[in-house]
Amino acid sequence: MAKIKVTKVKSAINRTQRQKRTLEALGLKKIGQVKEHDATPNILGMVAKVSHLVSVEETK
Numbered sequence: 828m829a830k831i832k833v834t835k836v837k838s839a840i841n842r843t844q845r846q847k848r849t850l851e852a853l854g855l856k857k858i859g860q861v862k863e864h865d866a867t868p869n870i871l872g873m874v875a876k877v878s879h880l881v882s883v884e885e886t887k
Contacts, residue, residue: 828865828866828867829865829866829885830863830864830865830866830885830886830887831863831864831865831866831870831871831874831883831884831885831886832861832862832863832883832884832885832886833853833855833861833862833863833864833874833881833882833883834859834860834861834881834882834883834884835850835855835856835857835858835859835860835880835881836858836859836880836881836882837858837879837880837881838858838880839880842880845876846876846877846880849873849876849877850877850880850881852873853870853873853874853877853881855881863886866885
């Protein structure tokens with residue numbers, strides 16, 4: 828299964844509670860923090876909802 832690296836690049840200040848919880852569910856708390864996830868439809872959907880706050884890279 829494909830893997831993705833998700834990096835938080837912007838602050839969650841002045842964002843909705845839903846977006847803050849999505850970032851927390853992805854395991855991202857601090858700016859610059861990187862987490863690796865499987866590229867499942869659930870994870871990709873969460874990343875799409877906060878795409879303006881994170882950057883995504885595909886890994887092998």
